[in-house]
Amino acid sequence: xxxxxxxxxxxxTQMGQEVILRCVPISNHLYFYWYRQILGQKVEFLVSFxxxxxxxxxxxxxxxxxxxxxxGSNFTLKIRSTKLEDSAMYFCASRVVGAGEKxxxxxxxxxxxx
Amino acid sequence: SQQGEEDPxxxxxxxxxxxxxxCSYKTSINNxxxxxxxxxxxxxxxxxxxxxxxxxxxxxxRVTLDTSKKSSSLLITASRAADTASYxxxxxxxxxxxxxxxxxxxxxLVKP
Numbered sequence: 001x002x003x004x005x006x007x008x009x010x011x012x013t014q015m016g017q018e019v020i021l022r023c024v025p026i027s028n029h030l031y032f033y034w035y036r037q038i039l040g041q042k043v044e045f046l047v048s049f050x051x052x053x054x055x056x057x058x059x060x061x062x063x064x065x066x067x068x069x070x071x072g073s074n075f076t077l078k079i080r081s082t083k084l085e086d087s088a089m090y091f092c093a094s095r096v097v098g099a100g101e102k103x104x105x106x107x108x109x110x111x112x113x114x
Numbered sequence: 115s116q117q118g119e120e121d122p123x124x125x126x127x128x129x130x131x132x133x134x135x136x137c138s139y140k141t142s143i144n145n146x147x148x149x150x151x152x153x154x155x156x157x158x159x160x161x162x163x164x165x166x167x168x169x170x171x172x173x174x175x176r177v178t179l180d181t182s183k184k185s186s187s188l189l190i191t192a193s194r195a196a197d198t199a200s201y202x203x204x205x206x207x208x209x210x211x212x213x214x215x216x217x218x219x220x221x222x223l224v225k226p
């Protein structure tokens with residue numbers, strides 16, 4: 001079965017550093033998402049992306065965050081200057097357009113900001 | 115208060131028993147979905163129920179939706195140790211991006 005692939009699985013960074021989290025969505029999917037989950041808490045929506053632009057973003061997704069689809073396969077989340085509170089598991093998800101509304105999630109990138 | 119709150123937060127049962135968890139939400143929805151998450155892993159879609167449906171089955175899973183009460187339930191019948199996981203409800207609203215909003219989840223422990 002096709003999968004959403006995320007790299008790296010773990011990322012450790014120093015506060016103030018930039019990080020880029022990478023995702024390869026399922027090839028025929030056209031909607032892409034980033035969610036995050038702080039340990040023991042709920043899964044929080046960050047941003048959705050369709051047709052090469054952000055379609056919706058949450059309050060969490062401030063100016064420190066950006067997303068990009070640099071080529072036909074990758075979908076990245078960049079955090080420009082990481083804070084301690086950015087430590088979380090970051091999930092990428094994708095779905096088809098139209099009747100298929102379920103999301104397919106990657107296994108996540110565990111980001112630890114020290 | 116938040117869209118999608120599960121109840122109970124944690125559930126411990128013996129193998130073979132049924133597990134029931136509930137989800138309440140606040141705004142009108144297009145659909146409601148249930149996902150499963152094994153510890154430290156991504157979420158896996160289990161079942162989707164649309165706002166015009168009242169009940170849906172998939173294998174050992176049964177989902178109900180009551181839009182008048184803005185609530186849903188997930189029943190896992192004849193539970194197995196492998197069902198041990200966190201279960202999340204997520205509501206979909208027909209809007210730009212059709213994002214899903216997740217609840218806090220129910221942690222289910224099935225003891226062999």
